[in-house]
Amino acid sequence: MALEIEDKFDVPRDFATPGFDGVRGCAEAVDQVPEKLVAVYFDTADLRLAARGITLRRRRGGHDAGWHLKLPKAKGVRNEVTHPLTRSAKIVPRRLSDLVLALTRGEPLIPVAELETVRKVISLRDADGRRLLEVADDNVKGTVLATAFGEDKHVERWREIEAELTGGDEALLKRVGKALRKAGATTAGTQSKLARLLGDRVPVPVLSEPQEGTAGAVVVDYLRSQLTALLAQDPRVRQVEEDAVHQMRVACRRLRSALQSFSDVISETTGIQEELRWIAGVLGEARDLEVIRDRFARTLEELDADLVAGPIRARLGEDLERREGEALARATEAMKGERYFALLDRLDTMVAKPPLTPLAAKKAETTLAKVADKSWRRVVKKYDLAQAIEDAAQRETAMHDVRKAAKRARYTAESLKPLLGDQASCLAKRAKLVQETLGLYLDGVVAQGILLEETGRAREAGEDTFTYGLLLGLERTAAERSREAFPEVWDEIVGKVVPAAR
Template structure:
């Protein structure tokens, strides 16, 4: 992760003395470098429109290919790849990470930045670099047609091994000397903005304080969350599949619950259901693998017999990797790109109903309707005489509770969302225990056929059965308390 502050400075700017900062003992530099960076994008600048930069840079201390993804909580994710022989072909690994943005459109050089950089480094007593301040004199050229050239100067302060508190103090010294926070997020954004080459991502506007504004704001945020997880899923980063799946589920739930606000989304809902299913296999394997690892860590070592850890960790991990490979295949396909296009259209040009112009408070009725759906599902489940059918019907209760939770989140009914989540969590604990038992039975069968001792599988199955039964017994109390609390809210 890259954490930095950027400043615009006049041509005559003098970088101030950075000595005496807390925790530092020395200021090294300035040391000068010449950097030449070639930037890549689609012809219609799809990466730039999303705040993404992809470049091949020569010179300085970190030559190579650099992909910078948009900021999240103040930090930009930077992915580095060694220089390749070709200066005009983007490495496949990086091109793949931006597929959700390019959607298969070829990448080509769109700009060149020639930078004379003077680097000053704040160092502590152990010789560790804390903060690096780069004073850049830049010549930028937009390529294609008649080249557009811009020249400017800017200063960047970046955390190396320091912290944000120290970065803030450095920033104060820079601004006191005449620097001002930069308007553009990157050099490329500044160059393309000056050339008038990039258009902002289109966004629909609803009436302030209206139901449409609330719903569209939520849909926009979740569509952005789904897209932001795409590169992380491709890199198999922890929890990325889960976060992408949650975004897809939240989008689908909101579109179903608020069909009286935004209409004509049935196809998008079906495609989001499809994507959630694609992500589900790898996510479920990740959950059960972590679950079994925790169970084994908590067991007395004397109860662990045979290569049970291997079967319940590395073997499951192999299955998970295969599932991730299948996800990557889907994320490179036209069906997925069509879904992303549909989400872009939904955010930019939604089909709003008359109800979208009503005050936001009218959405409370949707939350009440969503909870009534939960109570109906619970009543239908309890009416089942067959225990197996009743347990299956309780899965519908859990799904309805999850939808009620997401609906309440859209409106900002935090308490309501927490109550619905309580129902969802207890039922989920029971279901997870049942699924875990089924998986353990399958793995125990594999172990038995391999001539391995299956004692530990029995121990784990007992723990899972006990946990599932506790959740089952606890549910009536949770349901009663939750129902009473929701009634008071609504």
């Protein structure tokens, strides 16, 4: 993916483009040879991509001819995925169509519009001839493809200017923008040429908005933000980008935790919670192997060389990486299925028309402070129940429930930071400490299980297993130390907790 940093401007057809030689930071402005670009845009028949600010096109002409998928990133910045031109002009390459599956959900991608652009480019350069910024002056003919919408052919013509950084800094972009505005340009009224052409054909979601300041408004706003995060990470997971699986899994967990904690505010979500648990678990297999692989690599790096026997680095590195890749393949396959699409449909419906309870109309601060307090008291209750269990194995299982309750309390408190401020921050920190301290023990148990599996494979292959035993001992010692230290950590945490509300 490439990042574009650009500003767009609307100009009249007779606009006189200013000279840029006098712009500070620019030594010369070089006119490029004009070029003609023809782009066909693809979307579902109901314009699901356009509704999310996403463009998918096949462009002929210019230096970047090919397929382009632009995904919203932030204000003025977009993620762009490119693919070489294919022989077919009507079939979207599988690599790109897969990246928008979370939005298309299996609906076919068809041509919906065509843009013919005559582009004149001015290249701004420094004293060494290095390209800093390009000003593209576009005369555009846009055609809405009638077959996509069952209407008569529609054609529009207009002119616009785009300033895009190619090596300079954002200060230069601002100075160029100022020069364009002084000459009569205005900030573009639409995000893209396609948005301008399609206009009100693009569907606008009808949302049920709870009254501002109510518990319902706070909860729904948070749920929408986490659904947005989930959808943003979906193409990154499919692209196997760094930390994407982790971030998408966290979004799923935060959504599920919110639905659990705020069940008195938003109801009828049990089925959605179960499906979020499913997809988080599917993602978790790959994520857990990634964490364990990194964990073993660090431990082996810290050992003296004479304590590392046999091909253990390869087995705990390459073998686990292969297993991680297989788990990721299973996750992405699940993300192409009807079960995943059905979950996304249900999430869309839930945030558009949330099934709110009468409590949702109550004042946010008072109502949700009680929820935060309840989430922490749930952790305390789980801990007390666990400590009352005499059987060690059963008590260990119960302590896993304490950790899960702490994670839920943490997510709940973090979601309420904008509302409750320091109270929520304090609770979130304490819940996180409980979660992470208990997590050290759980991570050690998981690591021991994988080490035993790999030890068996190494023994069958006739390899030296000395280092495996050493690692098992280290993991067991660290896990036990964490478990033994937890009661003291707990007493300190509980002694400092101030309930959010009573």
